[in-house]
Amino acid sequence: MSKVLVLNGSPHKNGCTATALQEVILTLNQEGIETELLQIGGQALRGCSACGFCMKNGRCVFDDLVNEAAPKLEEADGLLIGSPVYYGSPNGAVLSFLDRLFYSTPFSKHMKVGAAVVSCRRGGNTASFDVLNKYFTISGMPVASSTYWNQVHGFTAEDVRKDLEGLQTMRNLGRNMAFMIRAIADAKEKYGLPLEESDHFTSFPDGK
Ligand SMILES: Cc1cc2nc3c(=O)[nH]c(=O)nc-3n(C[C@H](O)[C@H](O)[C@H](O)COP(=O)(O)O)c2cc1C
Numbered sequence: 001m002s003k004v005l006v007l008n009g010s011p012h013k014n015g016c017t018a019t020a021l022q023e024v025i026l027t028l029n030q031e032g033i034e035t036e037l038l039q040i041g042g043q044a045l046r047g048c049s050a051c052g053f054c055m056k057n058g059r060c061v062f063d064d065l066v067n068e069a070a071p072k073l074e075e076a077d078g079l080l081i082g083s084p085v086y087y088g089s090p091n092g093a094v095l096s097f098l099d100r101l102f103y104s105t106p107f108s109k110h111m112k113v114g115a116a117v118v119s120c121r122r123g124g125n126t127a128s129f130d131v132l133n134k135y136f137t138i139s140g141m142p143v144a145s146s147t148y149w150n151q152v153h154g155f156t157a158e159d160v161r162k163d164l165e166g167l168q169t170m171r172n173l174g175r176n177m178a179f180m181i182r183a184i185a186d187a188k189e190k191y192g193l194p195l196e197e198s199d200h201f202t203s204f205p206d207g208k
Helices: 016-030 053-057 065-075 092-104 125-137 157-162 164-191
Strands: 003-008 034-039 078-086 113-120 151-153
Touching (some): 003 065, 016 078, 016 113, 016 157, 016 164, 065 092, 078 125, 078 164, 092 125, 113 164, 125 151
Parallel strands (some): 113 151
16 A cells, blocks of 8 residues: 655644645545644654765764654655644744755655645744755655645634635545555556766766
C-alpha cells in the first residue's frame, strides 16, 4: 500500500494546520493511501549546525525526531508538510526540522510526491508555501497542487472549519496527490526512474 508521511509543524496538535492536514489525510485515506502523522511543532528542535557529521554517517548528529523520521520518509511514497505562518514564513520548528531532515538523509527522494499546506490568520501564506515547496523541488520530488495554493485562514481550528474553500482545496490536493502517487508507481514499473546526473557540484563559475 502506498504511504504518505505527514508532518504537523504547528505546536497546536488540533489547531488550524492540523485541521487542514486532517482534510488531506481523510481524502488520501479514502483514495487508499496510508498516512502516518508526525507531530513536529512543540518539540525542542535545533537547527542545522553544518558540522558535516551526516556526510560521513548518513544521519544527523543530533539524535532526535529528525533521525526517527528519516526511515519513515525513506519508505514513504509522498511527504505532506503542514506549517503555520510565523512572521510571513513557515515556523522555526518546521524549518529546523526540514533543513536537517533533507540535508542529513543520504537516500534518494526522487519521485516521492511532495505537498505543503500552510495556515495563517491574515497574511504570509503564499510566501511560506513557496519556502516549503523548495525542499521538494531541490530533491527531484514532483509537487502536488490543488485548485488554489494550499492554504487555509484562521486563528483557531473553528475558523478553519468555516474556511470552506480552504478545506475544498485540501480535499482536491489529497485526490491529486493520490493520483500522482499511483501514476508514478505505474510509470516506475513501465519506464523505470529517470536518470539523475550528479557528477557536478559547481560553487564557482570556473567549476572549482
Ligand atoms: C509567533 C507567531 C507569528 C505569527 N505570524 C503570523 C503572520 O505573519 N501572519 C499571519 O497571518 N498569522 C500569523 N500568526 C498566526 C498563525 O499563523 C495562525 O493563527 C495559524 O493559523 C495558526 O495555526 P495553528 O493553529 O496550526 O498553530 C502568527 C502566530 C504566532 C504564534
